[in-house]
Amino acid sequence: MEVLRLLRFCLALSVLPPAASQPPGCRRQCGNVTVPYPFGIGAGCHHGAATGGFRLRCRRRPPRLTVYGYGHEVTAISLATAEATVLLNASRACYNDNHSGDPNLQQQQQPMALNGSAFLFSSMKSKFVSIGCPGLAYFNDGDGYYVTGCMSVCRTSERSLPGSCRGDDGCCQSNIPLGLGSYRPYLGSFGRRRGPGGGRGWEPQQATFMANSTACSYAFMVDAMWFWLAGSHFNRTGDFAVPVVLDWAIRDAPTCAAARQDTAAYACRSAQSVCLESGNGPGYVCNCTDGYQGNPYVLDGCTDVDECQHSDEFPCYGVCVNTPGSFTCTCPKGSSGNATIQYGCRRDNKFSTALKAVVAASSGVFLLLLAFFAAHLWVQKRRLLQAKRRFFEHNGGLLLQQQLGSLASSGVTFTIFSEEEIAKATEGFSEARVLGRGGHGVVYKGVLADGSAIAVKRSRVVDARNVKEFAREMLILSQINHRHVVKLLGCCLEVEVPMLVYEHVPNGSLHGHIHGGGAAAGELPAGARLRVAAEAADALAYMHTSASPPILHRDVKSANILLDGGLAAKVSDFGASRLAPAGEAAAVATLVQGTLGYLDPEYLLTSQLTSKSDVYSFAVVVLELLTGRKAFVPVEDEEGEEEGSLAFFFITAAQAGRHREVMDEKVREELGVEVVDEAAELLLRCLSMVGDKRPTMKEVADRLHRIRSRASSCRSNSADI
Structure with a gap:
């Protein structure tokens, strides 16, 4: 008997499936959630290591699917989009309003860790949301480093603005970066301070923040579409959970090329499957090829789609014949035409036998030549x-x-x-x-x-x-x-x-309007020039601070600033732009690229591109607007004329106190010397040889708006006089 048992055990081992195949007899349902391979319930029913994220556990009474080793509840798994939806408990902080002296009566943090698993938070489909006011919420990664956050206040109802979750309606939201595998939230408040003399109780610091304050604030990661559909009806309190979208991938290998080298562990098992690089973090996912559907992670998992059974998606008004990966649709016998459109088939004309014979004989040679020509065209088209x-x-x-x-x-x-x-x-x-x-x-x-x-x-x-x-x-x-x-x-x-x-953008470039070639070349008044400069600065400041991740333009010049029908500025040409890490001091090492006259000298020497490089180039554009000169112009000296940079020419003139002489005569007359001096002082800071001494693009935009307002006030006062 013992020998017989040993033989049966060895036979069972010999027929076990390879590590990357779907084991037989495994449970594939937990409650109303389907569990497709590479996921599996229990040991040996999943792909990869037990703690790699693909092993799941089905808890009973009621059935609840969770990630083994992490405990996160799973409500949906998608093979087509390589996504999973899990539930996350909202974090909560409640504040005292009975003068107990402690502003924070209760705080519950609900973190979520995905480190070491196949999951990463979806930067495209999930958002970080905070509800309550005044509230300050943020979260960090598993190493304790800040990731992102937002703040919210509550405007009074009579001053409410359109839209939802914009930061002033008791709700704020923030985007999530790629590659995030851990989430630990923190909730705080602002606008609350202790009562007079440091006694017990809390009093509003500013009515702006505390006008409609709430007793509790909440923070959570959430499916962006789910939260958008909830809209103004989302008014939950106490303990509640929300859905979060996670991206998953086979993380055993960083790329498809590396994965194919290990055929035993390669996860794309179906013959009709294709490997795609993961869009979030290292790894890859598998899809069925066109004309097939099913599970690409198991042998023969991708099956042919019978297009003839899906006439709504693959219309055919004739004879439909399914083929592997495709189908054919022809007109019925005795008719011809395009059977894929309604009424596309027409009855053939009836010829007599003699006429058919004549047509066949006379067409033979022509059809033969046509076949050779068609074959040649087919080869050329196939190559194309x-x-x-x-x-x-x-x-x-x-x-x-x-x-x-x-x-x-x-x-x-x-x-x-x-x-x-x-x-x-x-x-x-x-x-x-x-x-x-x-x-x-x-x-x-x-x-x-x-x-x-x-x-x-x-x-x-x-x-x-x-x-x-x-x-x-x-x-x-x-x-x-x-x-x-x-x-x-x-x-x-x-x-x-x-x-x-x-x-x-119909009105051409700013370069053409300043130096010739535009529809209204040379006719931009001083006020319009300041407006165009401020609008372009707003756009660059938005890309530096509000885009996620930040975007460095790298080729700011007057030719890349277009004017629309109302002569409003439109920043264009991001062909040379680069994505940058968050933070003003972050630098990107690149090959030097740009336009002569606009290039940041520090970037030219170090090849380290920063947001301050765009600040330098933008300052040259503002100089073009105020002086009417080109970025690279002839500079006159005692020995004659030679080529020189407008930026260096302006710096030299400003150091000698002659910056007003450089400005366009109409600009001096319309703006006044005080505005010209203030603009010159800003430009000198922007053109500093050291990037750290230059202001940020946001500071430049704010300063230009103030200069523009002062110029408008000066023109109004002159008109009154």
């Missing part, structure tokens, strides 16, 4: 399609499509255009459509099929940046929504060098 597909994949098209699919419910309007659409919109890249030319490419005006005007940037050189980073930057730039920033509408990836599609 293969080249387009190769360019599309190399330029990150698959990754960008996956990430756009996950953003479809968030209202992001970013389009991947085909080369045919762009060519049709620009009339085959006609010379008559050229808006401008530069050292890196040509910009064309286009008109889409719906009649909307666009601007297409067609570069000449290939940007060697990482494909994955390019797709991520396209997504981030597409979400910039600022009235003084040119909107990025989409891109075309079917060509060797990707083409970018922007909204069309």
